[in-house]
Amino acid sequence: MRGCATELRKYLGPNHEVSGTIMPGARAHNVTNLAKKEISGLSHDDALIIWAGCNDINRNESMKGIKHLNDFINQRTNTNIRIITAPHRHDLPNTSCINNEVQTFNRKLHKFLNN
Numbered sequence: 442m443r444g445c446a447t448e449l450r451k452y453l454g455p456n457h458e459v460s461g462t463i464m465p466g467a468r469a470h471n472v473t474n475l476a477k478k479e480i481s482g483l484s485h486d487d488a489l490i491i492w493a494g495c496n497d498i499n500r501n502e503s504m505k506g507i508k509h510l511n512d513f514i515n516q517r518t519n520t521n522i523r524i525i526t527a528p529h530r531h532d533l534p535n536t537s538c539i540n541n542e543v544q545t546f547n548r549k550l551h552k553f554l555n556n
Contacts, residue, residue, distance in 0.1 A: 443463055445461060446459050446460060447461075462479075466496060468496045468497050468500070468502075468505075468506065468509075469494050469496075472491060472493040473491070473493070473509050473510065473512075473513040476489065476491060477513070480519075480520055483519060485519065487520045487521065488522075489521070489522045490522075491510065491525070492524075492525040493506065493510065493524075494506040494510065494526075494550070495527050495528070497546075498527055498539065498542050498546050499539065503542060503545065506546070507549055507553055510524055511553045514554070524550065526546075526550060527543045527546050528543070529543055530543065
C-alpha cells in the first residue's frame with residue numbers, strides 16, 4: 442500500500458519510471474476509472490499493477506469489485522496488467538467474516554483472471 446512504489450523504484454533502479462497513487466476509501470470502480478485515464482499512453486513494454494477490492498469486500502460487494510477488475514482487464518490490451526489480491530486483515534481474527542470474505546474474494550478473483 443503506502444510506500445510500495447518507492448520500494449519498487451529502489452528494486453528496479455533508475456532506468457524505470459515508477460509512480461503510485463493511493464486512494465483511501467476507494468472501491469474497485471474508482472481505481473479502474475482513474476487507471477483508464479492514466480494508462481492511455483502505455484504500451485506493451487509497460488506494466489500496471491492494481492491493488493483494489495478491499496473496500497468492496499468491507500461493504501459486502503466483493504462480486505462488484507471483481508466484475509470491475511475483470512472488465513477493466515478485458516478492455517485493455519495495450520499494456521501488461523497485474524492484479525494484487527486483497528490482503529488478510531491481521532487486525533481481525535482469522536475466522537472473522539471479513540477474513541473469510543477476503544479468502545473468497547481472492548479465490549474468485551483468481552478464477553476470473555485465469556479464464
